[in-house]
Amino acid sequence: MKESDESSNYKIHSTYAIVILSAIIVGLVSVKWSEVPRLYEYINFALTMSSLILAILAIVYALHSSGTLFKTLDKIEGSAESIKTISSDISESNNELRKEVERIPSAITSVDKKLDDSQQLIRRLSEESFFTPSSGDKEKHDISEGLVKRYIEKSPLLGCDALLVVIIMYKEEVVADLDQLLSKVGNDFSSRYMFAYIISAESMGLISFEHIEMTGRIKLTFVNNALMENVERIHSEKYQALSKSLKESGRQDRYEKVKNRHVEIIEAVKEEKHLC
Incomplete structure (x- = not known):
């Protein structure tokens, strides 16, 4: 259909052109050019x-x-510059890739060395104990001060609360019902958590206590020296940092609850001493 339309248009235009050229030729032939004056100048x-x-x-x-x-x-010059830049980038990438490939053997060697060191450390730790017996009437264990400090620093806030209660009880020679005392410094959940934390500290050999028969009370008989020296300071620092963070974030209600937490626990334990 398209080819037939093009052929039809071609025939029409060809006819027009032939007619126009024929008319021009006839007109030129019919004119007497020799009679036109100054024809040459024109x-x-x-x-x-x-x-x-x-x-x-x-x-x-x-x-x-x-x-x-x-x-x-x-445009050609711009394209040439782009090609030059791309070529330069590719060259730099190749150089960096070559350097990385060259570092692979040394990295593998380093990894192997670290694995060997780790295996040796694990082997040494398995052969040694963190606990070394100390002299005394009762069999106790001295734990390295650094390990105790890390234990306190990594303890959650409720854990630090429990350790602070123990320290103040030992310093003030408080004999008290631990469940009741912990209930004063926390709610039902937190008091149970703190009680469990104290039991875990006893299992680690950091503290020891004895039960007073028929009273339900306990008396602290031993506290690790490193625990004694660091708990109060770390507990205070943790709550100061928390209070500062809460105040800066605008959480005023939570801030009011924790800003005096350190002092409140100490006072609650000392008050228990007077009640006894």
């Missing part, structure tokens, strides 16, 4: 004007082509 003038017009068109076309050529050259 022809000369027409040729001159045609030359001028063609020259102007040639200049305009040359300028246009030159501008297009300059744009094309600029």
Whole structure:
């Protein structure tokens, strides 16, 4: 369908062109050119004007082509710069990749060394004990001070509360019902948590206590020296940091509850001493 339309248009335009050219030829033949006065001058003038017009068109076309050529050259130059930059980036990437590949053997060696060191450390730890017996009437264990400090620092706030209660009880020689005392410094959940934390500290050999028969009370008989020296300071520092954070974040209600926590626990334990 499309080809037939194009063929039909071609025939129509060809017919127009033939008719127009035929009319021009007939017109030229029918004119008596010899009778036209100054025909030579007209022809000369027409040729001159045609030359001028063609020259102007040639200049305009040359300028246009030159501008297009300059744009094309600029694009080619930009593309060349881009290719140069990309080539440089690829070269740098190759150099970095080569360096990384060269570091792989040394990294593998380092990993192997660290694995060997870890195995040796594990072997040494398995052969040694953190606990070394100390002299005394009762069999107790001294734990390294650094380990005790890390234990306190890593303890949660409720755990630190429990340790502080134990320290103050030992210092003030308080004999008290531990369940009741812990209930005063915490709610039902926190008091049970603190009680469990105290039991775990006893299992580690950090503290020991004895039960007073028929009273339900306990008396601290031993507290690790490192625990004694560091609990109060670390407990105070933890609550100071928490209070500062709560105050800066605008949590005023929570801030009011914890700002005097350290002092409240100490006073609660000392008050228990007077009740006894």
